[in-house]
Structures are given as structure tokens and as C-alpha cells.
Amino acid sequence: MKAGIAVDDWKLPVFRTRLTEAGFAYTDGGELMFGVTLLSVVTDDLPALQKVIKQCQNECKKKGRP
Secondary structure, three states: OEEEEEEEHHHHHHHHHHHHHOOOOEEEEEEEEOOEEEEEEEOOOHHHHHHHHHHHHHHHHHHOOO
């Protein structure tokens, strides 16, 4: 199954790091719109991916937008 994640560009370093650490391979789908990049993840474990996405969002929320 393929999942698309639209990510604000300032959050990309967190998402890329955490997805890689969790063992997810992703491809950069390019700019979806100004300031937003699409990441494409192929996985059979959507609950695990959802957990990583929530962790990323929480981390970004704590850091705040630069």
C-alpha cells in the first residue's frame, strides 16, 4: 500500500529523520504547493506509520515553526 504525506517544508527534517529511523523507505514526490512537499511511503503496516506520523507532529509542535 502506498501512503502520501503532505508535509510543511519546515517539518521535513523531522519527518525524514523519524521515518528513516523507524525503517520506512520514502520517496520525495516534490512540491505539492508552495511550502508543502509530498512524501510517498510504501508500507503494509499503516498503524506503525500512523504512530510515526503522530510522533513527528508532536515533535514539530514542541519545536514550533521557525
